[in-house]
Amino acid sequence: EFVLSQSPGTLSLSPGERATLSCRASQSVSSNYLAWYQQKPGQAPRLLIYGASSRATGIPERFSGSGSGTDFTLTISRLEPEDIAVYYCQQYGNSPYTFGQGTKLEIK
């Protein structure tokens, strides 16, 4: 069964800085079916990135995804205060569709 490990657990950065979030899979993700989600307090998760690197509809260009196989990265190029959230990766290529444990992004 897939295990997705996200790092770091918490990331504290200033507005305008670059955020780099990592997601590592225990085995290769089929067809790079790797998604990233943003969850703000009290809200349902929102799809940011699908297929490892494609932005979902309406997602700002400052969000980008990269990687393949077992190593994936979500980059936020210039942090905005509204980017405070927990970010999750998920593989959806083979069920069970495992989630990572999340990275909490804090703004200094």
Added chain:
Amino acid sequence: QVTLKESGPVLVKPTETLTLTCTVSGFSLSNARMGVSWIRQPPGKALEWLAHSFSNDEKSYSTSLKSRLTISKDTSKSQVVLTMTNMDPVDTATYYCARRGYSAYDEVHYGMDVWGQGTTVTVSS
């Protein structure tokens, strides 16, 4: 507009069976290569994927919870139902349903592209 909405009891007792319903609109549960998952989130904790109903009637379950879960769908009612048996206080969580999206036009699988608002279930005597 695609929407999903969860419904079910707010409170269940330990050992009882939980039944949750996800009612969808804006797409058909028979759309090829689409499907609906159930995902839960205990308070302050991470997302946990539970089960998935595929458009071709196949089903998939979390390995750790498989013995307690049943997912089914009624295409005519646009509903996906999740039952979880033998509820325990550790099952207290917000339960979400979400669509695994697919575009037949460009053959793209989107991941969980639309989510319901979630329904909070507390397990307590």
